[in-house]
Amino acid sequence: MTPIVHVEKLSKTYSVTDREGGLKAALKNLVNRKKRDVKAVNEVSFDIDAGEIVGFLGPNGAGKTTTLKMLSGLLHPTAGVGQVLGFTPYKRERAYLSQMTLVMGQRNQLIWDIPATDSFDLNRVVYRLNLDDFKRTRDELVDLLELAPIITKPVRNLSLGERMKCEIAAALLHRPKVLFLDEPTLGLDVTSQRRIRAFIKDYNAKYGATVLLTSHYMADIEALCKRVIIIHHGKLIFDGELSKLAHQFSADKTISATLENPPENTDAFKVYGEVLGYEDGQIRLKIPKQNTSAMISKLLNEWSVLDVTIQEPPIEDVIEHIFASPKEAQS
Amino acid sequence: MINIYKVLIRNELLVELQYPLALAIWMLEKLLEPIIYLAVWTSVAVSQGGDVNGLTVADFAAYYIALLLVGHLTQNWHIWTIEWYVREGQLSKYLVRPMHPIHESITNDWIYKLMMMVVILPAMFLLAWLFSPSLQFDFGAVLRFIPAICLAGALGFLGGWVVGLSAFWTTRNGTLVQMYFLMMLFFSGRIAPLELLPDFMRQVAFILPFRWIISFPIEVLLGWIPQQEVMIGLGIQFGWVVALILLAMGIWQMSVRRYSAVGG
Numbered sequence: 001m002t003p004i005v006h007v008e009k010l011s012k013t014y015s016v017t018d019r020e021g022g023l024k025a026a027l028k029n030l031v032n033r034k035k036r037d038v039k040a041v042n043e044v045s046f047d048i049d050a051g052e053i054v055g056f057l058g059p060n061g062a063g064k065t066t067t068l069k070m071l072s073g074l075l076h077p078t079a080g081v082g083q084v085l086g087f088t089p090y091k092r093e094r095a096y097l098s099q100m101t102l103v104m105g106q107r108n109q110l111i112w113d114i115p116a117t118d119s120f121d122l123n124r125v126v127y128r129l130n131l132d133d134f135k136r137t138r139d140e141l142v143d144l145l146e147l148a149p150i151i152t153k154p155v156r157n158l159s160l161g162e163r164m165k166c167e168i169a170a171a172l173l174h175r176p177k178v179l180f181l182d183e184p185t186l187g188l189d190v191t192s193q194r195r196i197r198a199f200i201k202d203y204n205a206k207y208g209a210t211v212l213l214t215s216h217y218m219a220d221i222e223a224l225c226k227r228v229i230i231i232h233h234g235k236l237i238f239d240g241e242l243s244k245l246a247h248q249f250s251a252d253k254t255i256s257a258t259l260e261n262p263p264e265n266t267d268a269f270k271v272y273g274e275v276l277g278y279e280d281g282q283i284r285l286k287i288p289k290q291n292t293s294a295m296i297s298k299l300l301n302e303w304s305v306l307d308v309t310i311q312e313p314p315i316e317d318v319i320e321h322i323f324a325s326p327k328e329a330q331s
Numbered sequence: 332m333i334n335i336y337k338v339l340i341r342n343e344l345l346v347e348l349q350y351p352l353a354l355a356i357w358m359l360e361k362l363l364e365p366i367i368y369l370a371v372w373t374s375v376a377v378s379q380g381g382d383v384n385g386l387t388v389a390d391f392a393a394y395y396i397a398l399l400l401v402g403h404l405t406q407n408w409h410i411w412t413i414e415w416y417v418r419e420g421q422l423s424k425y426l427v428r429p430m431h432p433i434h435e436s437i438t439n440d441w442i443y444k445l446m447m448m449v450v451i452l453p454a455m456f457l458l459a460w461l462f463s464p465s466l467q468f469d470f471g472a473v474l475r476f477i478p479a480i481c482l483a484g485a486l487g488f489l490g491g492w493v494v495g496l497s498a499f500w501t502t503r504n505g506t507l508v509q510m511y512f513l514m515m516l517f518f519s520g521r522i523a524p525l526e527l528l529p530d531f532m533r534q535v536a537f538i539l540p541f542r543w544i545i546s547f548p549i550e551v552l553l554g555w556i557p558q559q560e561v562m563i564g565l566g567i568q569f570g571w572v573v574a575l576i577l578l579a580m581g582i583w584q585m586s587v588r589r590y591s592a593v594g595g
Contacts (some may be wrong), residue, residue, distance in 0.1 A: 014591065074423050076588050092587075097429035109424045114345045122342055125334045126430045154349075 002086075003047035004210040005071065010080035011234075012041040012066050034160060036298060040066040042234035043080065050177075052206050053211040055225035055242065059323040063234040064214045065104075068180045071212070072102040077288045084178055098127055101176040105186030107169055110155045116153040116166040120173055127174035134173065141169040161192035167197065172203065173313055179203075182211045185220055197223045218316045232323065246312035249322050254290050255285045261305035286313070335430065339438040347475055354443075358450045361403060367393040368522065369462060384527055392464035394524050396455050397549040402521065403451050404444055405483045405544045407491030409436045410508050414498035422590065433492070440488055472554040475561050480549040482568035487544045489575035496579070499586035514539070520546025540575070543568045 016038050019029040021186065041063040048054050058064045072080050073089035073096065082089055087096035103109075110119040124134045142148055145165045158166065160175040168184065181200070185193040197220055202222075204211055215221055221228060228245060230238040231289055233316050238245060254276065262281035272295045273287035287295045292310065299305065312318070337484050347354065372391040376383050376422045386394075416422040416432075425432035459466065496512045497504045516522050517532070519541035525533055550556045556572065 035506075069423075072427055074426055074590065092426065097427060102423075102427045104423070111342060111346065111347045114342060118342050118345060120348040122335075122338050123428075125338045139590055 001049055001315065003247055004050045004052075004085060005046075005048035005212065006081065006082040006083040007047070007067075008041040008045045010041060010045070010067065010070060010082050011043055011078050012039055012063070012070060012075060013078040014038045021323060034158055041070070041077075041231070041236045043044060043233060044234070044236045045080075046229055046236065050210055051204065051208045052227060053200070053213065054280050055221040055228040056212055056231070057216075057221065057228055058213045058231040062118065062231050064231060065182055067231070068102065068212065068214065072100060074102075076124050079109055098174060099176055100178040100180065101171040101174070102180045103182065103184050104166060104172045105164065105183035108155070108163070110163070112156050113154055116147070116155055116158075116170065119155070119166075119170055120151070122163050123173045124197045125169055128173060129314055137173055137175060138169075141172060144202065145169055145195070160189045164188060164192070165196065168199070175207060177207075177209055179209055179211045179213075181191060181211060181215075183215055184213070185215060193217065193220065200224060215285070218319065228321065230319075237322070242315065245302050246315060246318045250313050250318050251289055251321070252286045252313060254313055255287055255292070255296065255299070256282060256309045256311070257285075257299060258282045258304070258307040259306050260306050332434075335434060336438065339435060340442060343438050343442040344446075348443060349373075354447065355450070355562075359577065361406075361447075362399065362450075362454050363365065364472065365395040365399045365402065366458070368398070369458075373462070381551055384534070384537050386524060387465065389463060390464035392458070392462035393466050393553055394461070394549060396458045396466075397552050398449060399455055399458065400543070401480065401483065401545055401552070403447060404480055404547075405487035407440070407487050409440065409488070410491035410495040410511070413492070413495030414504050414508075417590070418440050418503065420591075422572075426587065426590070436492070444484075445461040467554070467586075469554045472552055475558070475565075476548060476552040478565055479551040479561070479568065480571055482565065483544045483548045486540055486568060486570050486575065489572065489579055490540060490544070493575060493579050493582060494584045496586050497587045499589045515541050515544070518542060519544055520549065543571055 014037070015035050017029065020033045038309075044063070044067060056064050056067070066075065070077050070090055071084055072148055073092040076090045085096065085099055087093055088097065095240045110116050111122070123129075124131070129137075142151060145168065147165060147169060150162045151166060151169075153161060155166065164184065168237055172179075179200075184197050184200070187269060188196065200211060200213070201224055211224075213220065213224060225242055227240065228238065228242050238248065240248070253271075255273075260280075261283050262283075266275045266278045266283065269283055269285060273285045273291070275302075275324055276284040276286050278284070285295075296308065296310070300308070350563070369391060372386075372395075373382065373388050376386070376388045376391060382390075416425075422432065452519060458464075458499075490511070493565070494508060495504070497507050501507065517528075518536040518539050525542060525546050526535050528536065536546075543564070549560055549566065551564070
């Protein structure tokens with residue numbers, strides 16, 4: 001199967017001016033401008049098949065948004081190949097732009113002073129949509145995202161959540177085959193986040209759309225993505241199933257054991273590992289991955305254990321651990 | 332494309348109608364400029380015995396009343412908005428759509444200009460009543476004025492667009508824009524009719540595009556240019572429009588390659 005998104009050694013280098021703060025440094029910089037190249041994206045490669053929802057993770061400044069901008073045609077890559085639906089994005093051919101969409105949580109695509117419904121109408125003509133198809137899709141989106149009471153208000157009068165829902169509707173009116181979603185739930189309350197998540201899932205299931213999603217909310221990723229791609233310092237460091245992420249990157253496992261005769265305090269457990277919690281006779285321990293088997297044997301030998309479970313740490317902890325690691329450790 | 336323009340025009344009207352007071356205040360500023368020039372040149376003419384280089388007080392009145400109309404129809408503010416779009420990364424939303432952003436600029440430009448005619452035309456009549464210009468209605472001149480002002484409008488728009496695109500290189504192009512407006516002020520016939528400039532400056536003015544944006548359409552409207560020369564002038568205007576379209580297209584292609592889509 002030909003991948004919908006094909007990225008091979010894609011790189012983007014920015015030339016940035018470095019200077020210290022203060023007036024003196026600013027004046028010095030006028031005469032002697034120090035420039036250096038920053039590799040925002042460094043030889044990143046991956047493929048995405050039709051209908052996949054892939055989470056694109058990385059800390060701030062990792063190169064996620066730059067990659068999305070290259071794939072949506074906003075930026076020209078410095079090197080490498082980026083192809084989407086067989087098109088080269090930066091050529092910005094009409095046939096390509098008509099089949100993809102880019103939603104950026106911090107950017108407003110709707111016309112600020114007039115109701116969203118008027119922006120929808122503009123998209124109808126810009127994307128050359130048949131009137132009946134447009135009405136059908138619009139009504140469907142209005143229904144799914146519960147937009148009826150808000151699309152007739154000027155966009156500037158909408159709340160962030162309402163505006164984001166309208167943004168997503170506007171971005172999907174032309175039924176794009178590829179969705180680049182950059183922090184679509186940024187700043188939204190929990191209910192709005194959940195609604196948008198459910199909507200993306202429905203859209204993907206209904207139209208078989210391919211989705212590349214960045215989000216700082218792990219709940220978004222866990223709810224939507226089986227596969228994640230992680231980039232850090234511009235380099236790809238993981239591409240695989242979300243469930244395997246913890247296995248690959250976590251240095252520890254969590255063991256929960258229910259004891260028949262629980263002691264009064266946790267002092268006796270410190271030899272096994274870090275005590276995470278102790279409640280109702282159940283002890284939770286963080287144990288280095290390589291010691292897991294040995295420590296479980298020791299625990300079972302030394303205590304009367306009614307039940308024991310071994311778990312990977314929460315995905316958020318794993319991601320935090322990866323992002324906190326120095327550049328060298330990851331490469 | 333007609334369908335796109337229909338919706339763009341409707342949306343632009345809806346936007347402009349949101350802020351009628353802002354438009355009225357903006358318009359007041361536009362009215363002041365020709366009135367100030369008119370007052371200055373009228374006093375110079377009076378102090379010199381009634382005329383300056385053959386231009387009477389009534390001629391100045393006619394010139395600056397016509398400038399009110401021509402200046403309005405050829406002004407360009409996209410020269411500023413392009414910088415803002417580039418600096419703030421706002422251009423991104425236009426680039427991901429299958430439509431060139433210039434179409435929204437064109438619509439915004441003409442809707443605003445047409446709407447403001449509601450204020451401009453009465454203001455012209457008011458000034459005509461106050462300053463008694465040397466105006467004689469010439470239907471032929473009005474007919475010749477129509478292509479001249481359309482080409483001048485296109486020139487003003489394209490000139491602003493081309494200079495505005497410099498923001499892709501400099502990010503803040505305010506100084507360049509100021510320089511453009513300064514040259515426009517002197518070489519277009521805005522600050523004074525070109526007849527009053529020294530020979531050298533007048534010759535430079537004929538080489539640059541500015542004269543074809545302001546003084547040419549004014550002189551056509553006032554019937555100050557013989558008919559055959561009007562045709563040559565229209566040809567020069569057309570040549571400039573074609574040259575600027577090609578230049579704008581070329582620079583645009585280079586510009587989007589440089590776009591860094593900041594933010595987001």
